Amino acid sequence: MSFANAPSLHGTAATYETGLVDIAPGVCAWLQPNGDWSESNVGLVIGDRAAALIDTAWDLPLTRRILGAVQQRTAEPITKVIATHGDGDHVNGLQLLPQAELITSTGTAADMAHESPGGLRRSYLGARFLRTFAPGPPRRFGAYIASMMDPFDFRGITIRTPDRVFSSALTLDVGGVALELHHLGPAHTSGDTIVYVPERGVVFAGDLLFTGVTPNSWSGTVGGWLRAIDKIGALDPSVIVPGHGPLSGAPELELLEQYWRWLEQRTHQALDQGASVYECAREIVFGEEFAERPWGAWVCPERTVLNVEIVARSRATPFRPITHRQRPALMWQVARLHGELQAARA
Numbered sequence: 001m002s003f004a005n006a007p008s009l010h011g012t013a014a015t016y017e018t019g020l021v022d023i024a025p026g027v028c029a030w031l032q033p034n035g036d037w038s039e040s041n042v043g044l045v046i047g048d049r050a051a052a053l054i055d056t057a058w059d060l061p062l063t064r065r066i067l068g069a070v071q072q073r074t075a076e077p078i079t080k081v082i083a084t085h086g087d088g089d090h091v092n093g094l095q096l097l098p099q100a101e102l103i104t105s106t107g108t109a110a111d112m113a114h115e116s117p118g119g120l121r122r123s124y125l126g127a128r129f130l131r132t133f134a135p136g137p138p139r140r141f142g143a144y145i146a147s148m149m150d151p152f153d154f155r156g157i158t159i160r161t162p163d164r165v166f167s168s169a170l171t172l173d174v175g176g177v178a179l180e181l182h183h184l185g186p187a188h189t190s191g192d193t194i195v196y197v198p199e200r201g202v203v204f205a206g207d208l209l210f211t212g213v214t215p216n217s218w219s220g221t222v223g224g225w226l227r228a229i230d231k232i233g234a235l236d237p238s239v240i241v242p243g244h245g246p247l248s249g250a251p252e253l254e255l256l257e258q259y260w261r262w263l264e265q266r267t268h269q270a271l272d273q274g275a276s277v278y279e280c281a282r283e284i285v286f287g288e289e290f291a292e293r294p295w296g297a298w299v300c301p302e303r304t305v306l307n308v309e310i311v312a313r314s315r316a317t318p319f320r321p322i323t324h325r326q327r328p329a330l331m332w333q334v335a336r337l338h339g340e341l342q343a344a345r346a
């Protein structure tokens with residue numbers, strides 16, 4: 001498939017190949033450019049008379065498309081499916097693999113229990129209503145949320161319960177290929193898990209690695225995320241499949257580490273001077289230094305609000321993660337910053 005002709009799900013020009021690509025013998029990834037909201041990647045490991053899928057998509061039609069590509073690639077049955085974390089864009093298609101054993105960390109199992117496909121449909125209808133009929137900031141919020149969801153169809157989704165959970169690490173055999181699961185959260189979410197294929201030197205990092213996309217933390221501190229990065233780096237993989245973005249390796253992992261260190265330092269400076277979370281995020285993304293750094297060109301700079309919020313929360317003891325109920329209020333500010341960035345670019 002030529003990516004030059006295929007726009008991203010969100011309608012921007014794709015900057016890398018879409019679809020199932022071979023990474024190593026019997027190891028593939030479905031890449032979903034450009035890694036924006038819910039443009040998430042999926043992994044595939046093929047063994048002898050067995051295969052494992054790592055994550056699914058945000059809805060059933062896209063998951064069916066991915067499974068169709070998998071069937072073209074291999075006749076081996078998918079006997080195991082691993083969810084790297086509990087966000088809907090990675091778990092909403094799991095029901096299409098009812099015969100495959102679903103394995104997650106305990107944190108992911110808990111996060112999945114919060115996912116509500118009915119709530120998602122209602123949010124979409126509400127956001128579309130605001131986008132069409134509301135004035136001012138509610139319209140901006142509705143437009144942002146609705147555009148995130150426009151490429152997807154949330155009908156028919158049911159959330160699966162994991163068949164097997166583990167707390168820190170687990171090794172699986174998939175038709176003779178070893179898969180090491182390591183729980184490295186909380187960082188992006190509490191359950192963050194990586195899947196390491198030692199014989200092939202491949203790590204599926206889930207949303208512990210975003211490449212070319214501003215990451216965001218819901219559940220962990222910057223320190224927690226940096227420890228996860230260290231552990232991935234210590235495996236010395238030749239390829240890292242990020243949760244969002246193109247195929248990566250050590251340089252992209254290092255860049256993410258630099259981003260977090262920089263973001264944390266700039267946030268503390270601004271907060272020390274009395275800035276609010278929103279003011280701090282605004283100051284960062286409109287600053288000259290941001291534009292000069294590699295992350296100045298990353299997708300979704302407005303997510304800086306979420307990361308500043310996490311750093312602000314880490315100044316208090318005990319640290320309190322962003323709960324599912326607190327997400328909409330923060331997304332209101334994310335939409336506001338997106339609006340300001342759009343206006344500045346126009």
Ligand SMILES: [Zn+2]
Pocket residue numbers: 038040087089090207243244
């Ligand atoms: Zn994701």
